[in-house]
Amino acid sequence: MKIEVKEPEVKEMFDCAVFYHxxxxPAMPLGLRAGVLAMKKLGVSRSQDKELMLLAETAEGHAMACFLDGVMMATGCTYGKGNCKKLRYGKLAFTLIDRKGKKKVRVAVKGDFVLNALKSSPFIAKRKQGIPPQDVERELAEAAVNKVLSLPLEEVFEVSEVEPFEETPKKGTFEAYKCERxxxxxxxKWxxxxxxxxxxxxxxxxx
Ligand SMILES: [Zn+2]
Ligand SMILES: [Zn+2]
Structure with a gap:
Protein backbone atom coordinates (compact mmCIF):
# COMPACT_ATOMS: atom_id res chain seq x y z
CA MET A 1 0.00 0.00 0.00
CA LYS A 2 1.02 3.55 -0.43
CA ILE A 3 -0.37 6.95 0.49
CA GLU A 4 -2.50 8.59 -2.15
CA VAL A 5 -2.96 12.33 -1.79
CA LYS A 6 -5.47 13.72 -4.24
CA GLU A 7 -5.77 17.38 -3.26
CA PRO A 8 -2.78 19.22 -4.82
CA GLU A 9 -2.47 21.69 -1.89
CA VAL A 10 -2.28 18.79 0.57
CA LYS A 11 0.05 16.75 -1.63
CA GLU A 12 2.53 19.61 -1.84
CA MET A 13 3.12 19.72 1.91
CA PHE A 14 2.32 16.13 2.89
CA ASP A 15 5.83 14.70 3.35
CA CYS A 16 7.00 17.81 5.11
CA ALA A 17 3.96 17.65 7.40
CA VAL A 18 4.61 14.00 8.35
CA PHE A 19 8.26 14.87 9.07
CA TYR A 20 7.22 17.84 11.21
CA HIS A 21 4.52 15.87 13.03
CA PRO A 26 -4.98 9.89 10.30
CA ALA A 27 -5.67 12.95 12.47
CA MET A 28 -2.77 15.07 11.19
CA PRO A 29 -3.80 14.71 7.51
CA LEU A 30 -7.36 15.46 8.60
CA GLY A 31 -6.00 18.75 9.96
CA LEU A 32 -4.18 19.44 6.68
CA ARG A 33 -7.41 19.05 4.73
CA ALA A 34 -9.36 21.16 7.22
CA GLY A 35 -6.76 23.94 7.07
CA VAL A 36 -6.72 23.99 3.27
CA LEU A 37 -10.52 24.01 3.24
CA ALA A 38 -10.68 27.02 5.58
CA MET A 39 -8.08 28.93 3.53
CA LYS A 40 -9.98 28.28 0.31
CA LYS A 41 -13.23 29.41 1.89
CA LEU A 42 -11.55 32.67 2.99
CA GLY A 43 -9.66 33.00 -0.29
CA VAL A 44 -6.31 33.44 1.45
CA SER A 45 -2.88 31.88 1.16
CA ARG A 46 -0.65 30.42 3.89
CA SER A 47 0.32 32.86 6.64
CA GLN A 48 3.89 34.11 6.17
CA ASP A 49 3.75 36.27 9.27
CA LYS A 50 0.56 36.93 11.20
CA GLU A 51 -1.83 37.67 8.34
CA LEU A 52 -3.92 34.74 9.51
CA MET A 53 -4.84 33.78 13.05
CA LEU A 54 -5.98 30.40 14.31
CA LEU A 55 -8.28 29.82 17.26
CA ALA A 56 -8.14 26.07 17.84
CA GLU A 57 -10.84 24.42 19.91
CA THR A 58 -8.54 21.44 20.51
CA ALA A 59 -7.03 20.38 23.82
CA GLU A 60 -4.04 18.12 24.53
CA GLY A 61 -5.68 14.69 24.12
CA HIS A 62 -5.43 12.06 21.37
CA ALA A 63 -6.36 13.02 17.87
CA MET A 64 -6.85 16.69 18.80
CA ALA A 65 -3.12 17.25 19.24
CA CYS A 66 -2.34 15.55 15.91
CA PHE A 67 -5.18 17.38 14.14
CA LEU A 68 -3.83 20.76 15.25
CA ASP A 69 -0.35 20.01 13.85
CA GLY A 70 -2.01 19.47 10.47
CA VAL A 71 -3.98 22.71 10.70
CA MET A 72 -0.88 24.67 11.75
CA MET A 73 1.14 23.16 8.89
CA ALA A 74 -1.51 24.01 6.31
CA THR A 75 -2.34 27.53 7.47
CA GLY A 76 1.09 28.71 8.62
CA CYS A 77 -0.47 29.71 11.94
CA THR A 78 2.05 28.43 14.49
CA TYR A 79 2.71 28.52 18.20
CA GLY A 80 6.11 30.05 17.61
CA LYS A 81 4.76 32.98 15.61
CA GLY A 82 2.00 33.43 18.17
CA ASN A 83 -0.88 33.36 15.71
CA CYS A 84 -2.26 30.09 17.03
CA LYS A 85 -4.26 29.94 20.24
CA LYS A 86 -5.75 26.86 21.91
CA LEU A 87 -9.19 27.29 23.42
CA ARG A 88 -9.17 23.74 24.90
CA TYR A 89 -12.83 22.96 24.26
CA GLY A 90 -11.93 19.32 23.56
CA LYS A 91 -13.15 19.49 19.94
CA LEU A 92 -11.77 18.85 16.48
CA ALA A 93 -12.66 22.35 15.33
CA PHE A 94 -11.13 25.78 14.79
CA THR A 95 -11.78 29.28 13.53
CA LEU A 96 -9.42 30.72 10.94
CA ILE A 97 -9.22 34.50 10.84
CA ASP A 98 -8.08 36.62 7.90
CA ARG A 99 -6.87 39.75 9.71
CA LYS A 100 -6.32 41.86 6.60
CA GLY A 101 -9.63 40.91 5.01
CA LYS A 102 -11.35 41.20 8.43
CA LYS A 103 -13.21 37.93 8.07
CA LYS A 104 -13.33 34.50 9.65
CA VAL A 105 -14.59 30.98 9.08
CA ARG A 106 -15.11 28.03 11.43
CA VAL A 107 -14.40 24.42 10.42
CA ALA A 108 -15.40 21.42 12.55
CA VAL A 109 -15.02 17.70 11.98
CA LYS A 110 -18.55 16.25 11.91
CA GLY A 111 -19.65 14.64 15.15
CA ASP A 112 -20.68 11.34 13.56
CA PHE A 113 -17.36 11.07 11.75
CA VAL A 114 -15.45 11.36 15.03
CA LEU A 115 -17.71 8.96 16.93
CA ASN A 116 -17.61 6.37 14.11
CA ALA A 117 -13.83 6.56 13.90
CA LEU A 118 -13.54 6.06 17.66
CA LYS A 119 -15.78 3.01 17.40
CA SER A 120 -14.60 1.32 14.23
CA SER A 121 -11.13 2.50 13.12
CA PRO A 122 -8.58 -0.37 13.29
CA PHE A 123 -5.84 2.26 13.76
CA ILE A 124 -7.62 3.74 16.79
CA ALA A 125 -8.23 0.23 18.16
CA LYS A 126 -4.44 -0.24 18.27
CA ARG A 127 -4.02 3.16 19.91
CA LYS A 128 -6.59 2.16 22.56
CA GLN A 129 -4.41 -0.84 23.39
CA GLY A 130 -1.68 1.63 24.28
CA ILE A 131 0.40 1.20 21.13
CA PRO A 132 2.17 4.46 20.21
CA PRO A 133 1.21 5.78 16.75
CA GLN A 134 4.68 5.17 15.30
CA ASP A 135 4.50 1.49 16.32
CA VAL A 136 1.13 0.73 14.71
CA GLU A 137 1.64 -1.51 11.64
CA ARG A 138 2.45 0.60 8.59
CA GLU A 139 -0.39 -1.05 6.63
CA LEU A 140 -2.98 0.01 9.19
CA ALA A 141 -1.66 3.56 9.43
CA GLU A 142 -1.57 3.94 5.64
CA ALA A 143 -5.11 2.61 5.29
CA ALA A 144 -6.37 5.05 7.92
CA VAL A 145 -4.56 7.95 6.25
CA ASN A 146 -5.83 7.01 2.78
CA LYS A 147 -9.35 6.94 4.17
CA VAL A 148 -9.25 10.46 5.61
CA LEU A 149 -7.54 11.73 2.45
CA SER A 150 -10.10 10.26 0.07
CA LEU A 151 -13.45 10.92 1.76
CA PRO A 152 -15.47 13.77 0.21
CA LEU A 153 -14.96 16.97 2.22
CA GLU A 154 -18.67 17.37 2.92
CA GLU A 155 -18.77 13.95 4.58
CA VAL A 156 -16.08 14.95 7.05
CA PHE A 157 -16.31 18.68 7.71
CA GLU A 158 -18.87 21.26 8.72
CA VAL A 159 -17.94 24.69 7.39
CA SER A 160 -19.56 27.91 8.62
CA GLU A 161 -20.40 30.92 6.51
CA VAL A 162 -17.63 33.51 6.23
CA GLU A 163 -18.29 36.17 8.86
CA PRO A 164 -16.83 39.60 9.55
CA PHE A 165 -14.04 39.88 12.11
CA GLU A 166 -12.92 43.00 14.00
CA GLU A 167 -9.89 43.50 16.24
CA THR A 168 -8.08 46.38 17.87
CA PRO A 169 -4.57 46.54 16.44
CA LYS A 170 -1.66 45.91 18.84
CA LYS A 171 1.90 47.03 18.26
CA GLY A 172 4.80 44.61 18.65
CA THR A 173 7.95 45.74 20.39
CA PHE A 174 11.59 45.67 19.27
CA GLU A 175 12.84 47.04 22.60
CA ALA A 176 14.64 44.91 25.18
CA TYR A 177 16.48 45.40 28.48
CA LYS A 178 19.33 43.52 30.11
CA CYS A 179 18.40 41.75 33.35
CA GLU A 180 20.49 43.03 36.27
CA ARG A 181 20.86 39.54 37.74
CA LYS A 189 6.76 44.28 28.01
CA TRP A 190 8.02 41.48 30.29
ZN1 LIG B 1 -0.41 12.03 14.99
ZN1 LIG C 1 17.31 37.46 34.84
Whole structure:
Protein backbone atom coordinates (compact mmCIF):
# COMPACT_ATOMS: atom_id res chain seq x y z
CA MET A 1 0.00 0.00 0.00
CA LYS A 2 1.02 3.55 -0.43
CA ILE A 3 -0.37 6.95 0.49
CA GLU A 4 -2.50 8.59 -2.15
CA VAL A 5 -2.96 12.33 -1.79
CA LYS A 6 -5.47 13.72 -4.24
CA GLU A 7 -5.77 17.38 -3.26
CA PRO A 8 -2.78 19.22 -4.82
CA GLU A 9 -2.47 21.69 -1.89
CA VAL A 10 -2.28 18.79 0.57
CA LYS A 11 0.05 16.75 -1.63
CA GLU A 12 2.53 19.61 -1.84
CA MET A 13 3.12 19.72 1.91
CA PHE A 14 2.32 16.13 2.89
CA ASP A 15 5.83 14.70 3.35
CA CYS A 16 7.00 17.81 5.11
CA ALA A 17 3.96 17.65 7.40
CA VAL A 18 4.61 14.00 8.35
CA PHE A 19 8.26 14.87 9.07
CA TYR A 20 7.22 17.84 11.21
CA HIS A 21 4.52 15.87 13.03
CA UNK A 22 6.81 12.92 13.70
CA UNK A 23 4.61 9.93 12.81
CA UNK A 24 2.01 8.78 10.33
CA UNK A 25 -1.54 8.99 11.69
CA PRO A 26 -4.98 9.89 10.30
CA ALA A 27 -5.67 12.95 12.47
CA MET A 28 -2.77 15.07 11.19
CA PRO A 29 -3.80 14.71 7.51
CA LEU A 30 -7.36 15.46 8.60
CA GLY A 31 -6.00 18.75 9.96
CA LEU A 32 -4.18 19.44 6.68
CA ARG A 33 -7.41 19.05 4.73
CA ALA A 34 -9.36 21.16 7.22
CA GLY A 35 -6.76 23.94 7.07
CA VAL A 36 -6.72 23.99 3.27
CA LEU A 37 -10.52 24.01 3.24
CA ALA A 38 -10.68 27.02 5.58
CA MET A 39 -8.08 28.93 3.53
CA LYS A 40 -9.98 28.28 0.31
CA LYS A 41 -13.23 29.41 1.89
CA LEU A 42 -11.55 32.67 2.99
CA GLY A 43 -9.66 33.00 -0.29
CA VAL A 44 -6.31 33.44 1.45
CA SER A 45 -2.88 31.88 1.16
CA ARG A 46 -0.65 30.42 3.89
CA SER A 47 0.32 32.86 6.64
CA GLN A 48 3.89 34.11 6.17
CA ASP A 49 3.75 36.27 9.27
CA LYS A 50 0.56 36.93 11.20
CA GLU A 51 -1.83 37.67 8.34
CA LEU A 52 -3.92 34.74 9.51
CA MET A 53 -4.84 33.78 13.05
CA LEU A 54 -5.98 30.40 14.31
CA LEU A 55 -8.28 29.82 17.26
CA ALA A 56 -8.14 26.07 17.84
CA GLU A 57 -10.84 24.42 19.91
CA THR A 58 -8.54 21.44 20.51
CA ALA A 59 -7.03 20.38 23.82
CA GLU A 60 -4.04 18.12 24.53
CA GLY A 61 -5.68 14.69 24.12
CA HIS A 62 -5.43 12.06 21.37
CA ALA A 63 -6.36 13.02 17.87
CA MET A 64 -6.85 16.69 18.80
CA ALA A 65 -3.12 17.25 19.24
CA CYS A 66 -2.34 15.55 15.91
CA PHE A 67 -5.18 17.38 14.14
CA LEU A 68 -3.83 20.76 15.25
CA ASP A 69 -0.35 20.01 13.85
CA GLY A 70 -2.01 19.47 10.47
CA VAL A 71 -3.98 22.71 10.70
CA MET A 72 -0.88 24.67 11.75
CA MET A 73 1.14 23.16 8.89
CA ALA A 74 -1.51 24.01 6.31
CA THR A 75 -2.34 27.53 7.47
CA GLY A 76 1.09 28.71 8.62
CA CYS A 77 -0.47 29.71 11.94
CA THR A 78 2.05 28.43 14.49
CA TYR A 79 2.71 28.52 18.20
CA GLY A 80 6.11 30.05 17.61
CA LYS A 81 4.76 32.98 15.61
CA GLY A 82 2.00 33.43 18.17
CA ASN A 83 -0.88 33.36 15.71
CA CYS A 84 -2.26 30.09 17.03
CA LYS A 85 -4.26 29.94 20.24
CA LYS A 86 -5.75 26.86 21.91
CA LEU A 87 -9.19 27.29 23.42
CA ARG A 88 -9.17 23.74 24.90
CA TYR A 89 -12.83 22.96 24.26
CA GLY A 90 -11.93 19.32 23.56
CA LYS A 91 -13.15 19.49 19.94
CA LEU A 92 -11.77 18.85 16.48
CA ALA A 93 -12.66 22.35 15.33
CA PHE A 94 -11.13 25.78 14.79
CA THR A 95 -11.78 29.28 13.53
CA LEU A 96 -9.42 30.72 10.94
CA ILE A 97 -9.22 34.50 10.84
CA ASP A 98 -8.08 36.62 7.90
CA ARG A 99 -6.87 39.75 9.71
CA LYS A 100 -6.32 41.86 6.60
CA GLY A 101 -9.63 40.91 5.01
CA LYS A 102 -11.35 41.20 8.43
CA LYS A 103 -13.21 37.93 8.07
CA LYS A 104 -13.33 34.50 9.65
CA VAL A 105 -14.59 30.98 9.08
CA ARG A 106 -15.11 28.03 11.43
CA VAL A 107 -14.40 24.42 10.42
CA ALA A 108 -15.40 21.42 12.55
CA VAL A 109 -15.02 17.70 11.98
CA LYS A 110 -18.55 16.25 11.91
CA GLY A 111 -19.65 14.64 15.15
CA ASP A 112 -20.68 11.34 13.56
CA PHE A 113 -17.36 11.07 11.75
CA VAL A 114 -15.45 11.36 15.03
CA LEU A 115 -17.71 8.96 16.93
CA ASN A 116 -17.61 6.37 14.11
CA ALA A 117 -13.83 6.56 13.90
CA LEU A 118 -13.54 6.06 17.66
CA LYS A 119 -15.78 3.01 17.40
CA SER A 120 -14.60 1.32 14.23
CA SER A 121 -11.13 2.50 13.12
CA PRO A 122 -8.58 -0.37 13.29
CA PHE A 123 -5.84 2.26 13.76
CA ILE A 124 -7.62 3.74 16.79
CA ALA A 125 -8.23 0.23 18.16
CA LYS A 126 -4.44 -0.24 18.27
CA ARG A 127 -4.02 3.16 19.91
CA LYS A 128 -6.59 2.16 22.56
CA GLN A 129 -4.41 -0.84 23.39
CA GLY A 130 -1.68 1.63 24.28
CA ILE A 131 0.40 1.20 21.13
CA PRO A 132 2.17 4.46 20.21
CA PRO A 133 1.21 5.78 16.75
CA GLN A 134 4.68 5.17 15.30
CA ASP A 135 4.50 1.49 16.32
CA VAL A 136 1.13 0.73 14.71
CA GLU A 137 1.64 -1.51 11.64
CA ARG A 138 2.45 0.60 8.59
CA GLU A 139 -0.39 -1.05 6.63
CA LEU A 140 -2.98 0.01 9.19
CA ALA A 141 -1.66 3.56 9.43
CA GLU A 142 -1.57 3.94 5.64
CA ALA A 143 -5.11 2.61 5.29
CA ALA A 144 -6.37 5.05 7.92
CA VAL A 145 -4.56 7.95 6.25
CA ASN A 146 -5.83 7.01 2.78
CA LYS A 147 -9.35 6.94 4.17
CA VAL A 148 -9.25 10.46 5.61
CA LEU A 149 -7.54 11.73 2.45
CA SER A 150 -10.10 10.26 0.07
CA LEU A 151 -13.45 10.92 1.76
CA PRO A 152 -15.47 13.77 0.21
CA LEU A 153 -14.96 16.97 2.22
CA GLU A 154 -18.67 17.37 2.92
CA GLU A 155 -18.77 13.95 4.58
CA VAL A 156 -16.08 14.95 7.05
CA PHE A 157 -16.31 18.68 7.71
CA GLU A 158 -18.87 21.26 8.72
CA VAL A 159 -17.94 24.69 7.39
CA SER A 160 -19.56 27.91 8.62
CA GLU A 161 -20.40 30.92 6.51
CA VAL A 162 -17.63 33.51 6.23
CA GLU A 163 -18.29 36.17 8.86
CA PRO A 164 -16.83 39.60 9.55
CA PHE A 165 -14.04 39.88 12.11
CA GLU A 166 -12.92 43.00 14.00
CA GLU A 167 -9.89 43.50 16.24
CA THR A 168 -8.08 46.38 17.87
CA PRO A 169 -4.57 46.54 16.44
CA LYS A 170 -1.66 45.91 18.84
CA LYS A 171 1.90 47.03 18.26
CA GLY A 172 4.80 44.61 18.65
CA THR A 173 7.95 45.74 20.39
CA PHE A 174 11.59 45.67 19.27
CA GLU A 175 12.84 47.04 22.60
CA ALA A 176 14.64 44.91 25.18
CA TYR A 177 16.48 45.40 28.48
CA LYS A 178 19.33 43.52 30.11
CA CYS A 179 18.40 41.75 33.35
CA GLU A 180 20.49 43.03 36.27
CA ARG A 181 20.86 39.54 37.74
CA UNK A 182 21.28 37.02 34.86
CA UNK A 183 22.43 39.37 32.11
CA UNK A 184 19.95 38.00 29.59
CA UNK A 185 17.82 40.21 27.38
CA UNK A 186 14.12 40.61 28.17
CA UNK A 187 11.63 42.24 25.82
CA UNK A 188 10.33 45.40 27.43
CA LYS A 189 6.76 44.28 28.01
CA TRP A 190 8.02 41.48 30.29
CA UNK A 191 10.63 43.48 32.22
CA UNK A 192 10.12 43.82 35.99
CA UNK A 193 11.46 46.82 37.88
CA UNK A 194 12.67 46.42 41.48
CA UNK A 195 14.46 49.19 43.40
CA UNK A 196 14.92 51.02 40.14
CA UNK A 197 16.68 48.07 38.45
CA UNK A 198 15.51 45.94 35.53
CA UNK A 199 15.02 42.18 35.91
CA UNK A 200 13.57 39.26 33.97
CA UNK A 201 10.52 37.56 35.52
CA UNK A 202 12.30 34.57 37.19
CA UNK A 203 15.10 36.78 38.55
CA UNK A 204 12.66 39.41 39.84
CA UNK A 205 11.25 36.71 42.13
CA UNK A 206 14.70 36.02 43.61
CA UNK A 207 15.85 39.56 44.48
ZN1 LIG B 1 -0.41 12.03 14.99
ZN1 LIG C 1 17.31 37.46 34.84
Missing amino acids: GHLC CGEAVYS VRVKNGKFYCIPCSEKV
